[in-house]
Amino acid sequence: MSANTDGGSDTVALVEQLARRGRAAQRSLAASDTASRARGLEQAAAAIREQAPAILTSNARDMEAARASGLSPAMLDRLALDEARLTAIADAVASVARLPDPVGEEIDRREAPAGMTLVRRRIPVGLIGIIYESRPNVTADAAALCVMSGNAALLRGGSEAVHSNRALHAAFARGLADAGLPAEAVQLLPTQDRAAVGAMLQAAGLIDMIVPRGGKGLVARVQADARVPVLAHLDGLCHTYVHAAADPEMAEAIVLDAKMRRTGICGATETLLLDAAFPAAGKVLATLLDAGCELRGDARARAIDPRVGEASAEDWDTEYLDAVLSVAVVDGPEAAMAHVAAHSSGHTDAIVTADDQVAARFLAEVDSAIVMHNASTQFADGGEFGLGAEIGIATGRLHARGPVALEGLTTYKWQVLGHGEVRGGEVRG
Amino acid sequence: MSANTDGGSDTVALVEQLARRGRAAQRSLAASDTASRARGLEQAAAAIREQAPAILTSNARDMEAARASGLSPAMLDRLALDEARLTAIADAVASVARLPDPVGEEIDRREAPAGMTLVRRRIPVGLIGIIYESRPNVTADAAALCVMSGNAALLRGGSEAVHSNRALHAAFARGLADAGLPAEAVQLLPTQDRAAVGAMLQAAGLIDMIVPRGGKGLVARVQADARVPVLAHLDGLCHTYVHAAADPEMAEAIVLDAKMRRTGICGATETLLLDAAFPAAGKVLATLLDAGCELRGDARARAIDPRVGEASAEDWDTEYLDAVLSVAVVDGPEAAMAHVAAHSSGHTDAIVTADDQVAARFLAEVDSAIVMHNASTQFADGGEFGLGAEIGIATGRLHARGPVALEGLTTYKWQVLGHGEVRGGEVRG
Incomplete structure (x- = not known):
């Protein structure tokens, strides 16, 4: 199944465009230091606090529509924001800024037989797609974890929370920009077209990893349809x-x-x-x-x-x-x-x-x-494990398992430090 | 695309059956200690040496058919075995037995806020599918790396090398059995039906990872069609x-x-x-x-x-x-x-x-x-990096990158060592 069969080609083109922008922003984010990214999150937290009235007004619009459409009390509770919840969201963003930064960390170091020094060093994964449902706090939580680990995030929230998510995202992006970081490191899909989810799931090579946050139906669809690697758990049996x-x-x-x-x-x-x-x-x-x-x-x-x-x-x-x-x-x-x-x-x-x-x-x-x-x-929780926060819990076998926090949003590269070594032995000519 | 649409349902059923057998053998392999797995590889190397005449006779059959079908000199060279090459294959298997065993290794250890000790420990990935072309040495090389890291292997070699692969596989499996390990930890697909490759690629949940070994055409097909995670590189530009x-x-x-x-x-x-x-x-x-x-x-x-x-x-x-x-x-x-x-x-x-x-x-x-x-x-080679051997070089962003050897064939679990801790605070009832 190619990306083009799964939705309108406009939507596919939009997702590709956003993904390219996110990747460009990620390169600049990856070159930033820990203090800059931490400052970005602190500014994002500050912006969420400052823009609380606008965010709560947007949330009230979502709540009104949700009540009119007969959402269950449990769903309404997930969607609802108030001063206290918003403060908790801002605090959580600021707390991620205080977590140990895995980016650049040396995993191991060895001497190659030919004499070079080999260093494995953690780097960000790249562009992370987050697909979630009615909880607007995911907008800020997931964005904070991605940014702190040097990743860009492409967010796709649930339609019930569209105004809340936009307001939260606007505040977050403003905070990043205030700190001199690329605002496009965190993008929220501007469309609620369901084809956009399909386009994200098919965007192998443009989106490096997808994290679904929501109920079993969402996770099952993402796992079934994704060409992009997925970090998730379907059941907690x-x-x-x-x-x-x-x-x-x-x-x-x-x-x-x-x-x-x-x-x-x-x-x-x-x-x-x-x-x-x-x-x-x-x-x-x-x-x-x-x-x-x-x-x-x-x-x-x-x-x-x-x-x-x-x-x-x-x-x-x-x-x-x-x-x-x-x-x-x-x-x-x-x-x-x-x-x-x-x-x-x-x-x-x-x-x-x-x-x-x-x-x-x-x-x-x-x-x-x-x-x-x-x-x-x-x-079984990242906070209880002392990881500070979690992007999710993974039950797949590769990359990261159990509670996944900043380290699980990194990969590594090999740095080879030589002194002019050549492999030799078989040079042609 | 479900597994059933990609090939004869008999072939799909066969692959599923072999995968289940492989998974069962892997559980027993995972419970074995380093010395047992090392002995298994030493016995496999010994069996390859002992069965050299039968392996070379089988290879001669493949070479004859390959010459008759007009294979290129380069392809014929990849396919050809002789005493020296076979000795090198056996030596390579025995050398994997001497590599440091990553299974059970403690990655890190921390105290949870509530008091439990949290240990991340390496475990085998599970069942690895190896899809390869004309080089019969992959049969033994890949099997050795999988077994040493506690994984089962499901091998699917090229049709040109069918007799060579069967003979090498028989020797390898005999060696495992001689050492008291489950011979079904390494299985060779008994069919050359191309639908079997499709069935392997679709066997998410049964095969944990696919490693393609061969030319760009093979790798591209595997990357395009696989529902199972793939460890590979397409180009070395x-x-x-x-x-x-x-x-x-x-x-x-x-x-x-x-x-x-x-x-x-x-x-x-x-x-x-x-x-x-x-x-x-x-x-x-x-x-x-x-x-x-x-x-x-x-x-x-x-x-x-x-x-x-x-x-x-x-x-x-x-x-x-x-x-x-x-x-x-x-x-x-x-x-x-x-x-x-x-x-x-x-x-x-x-x-x-x-x-x-x-x-x-x-x-x-x-x-x-x-x-x-x-x-x-x-x-850029696992041997030159001092990893002893490599299952391949990966350019994907998740799990393992660059030369992948034993460690890249492991994942981890969290072991939580408690003293009766309960999370508390919200008990219902």
């Missing part, structure tokens, strides 16, 4: 395995947090694996039920507590994002890991045990982006 | 820029080597950029001409030596892979870097200069996988 040797109180606390702290996030546990030899299974299930969690279990789980409902075959592959949990009783770590291998989405899987050898095997053999021992899967 | 402050003798030696040592490799320089202020341009061009190199230049290059022919617009974008060189005269580093930005394939670009500041700018600003100072571009 996370498991917590309570081993026979788990401390009962710890297991209870971790499982309750992993499922119920926030049920709608990708790091929420969706399946509990209870070792048949774990003595306090009844207590753990009772705690979940008392907290208002619906349990759907296999026959052995139902035998533990009659309030456990019956799990269907699909339940083991369902990301509930709700106060619902699948529960299976397993015979030992081998069976637990087999269940995880069969059903995990590769996002985050955890074991609770006091047996360090069993834990080490689980951490080594479970093939997910994040594997945890004695901790809640709800920690 | 490498530049050498001789700055005003270059040492004349060094410049002469480097340029001669960079172009003429071996003209057919991807690291060969294809365009020479001569600074207008470099005083010994005439000497450099005369040395190239005397060595039998055809020169195609702009008007200023032609004014230096009348033997320089006229370059057409396409010459600046042509990878000759022959004793032909484009020559442009440029006014300073800015102009040189602009030419490189416009025409480089992002593989390898070099500067020759005694001015370290100019060199530093070139190394920072030229956006290629490999940038060199005072060295021949012909060093």
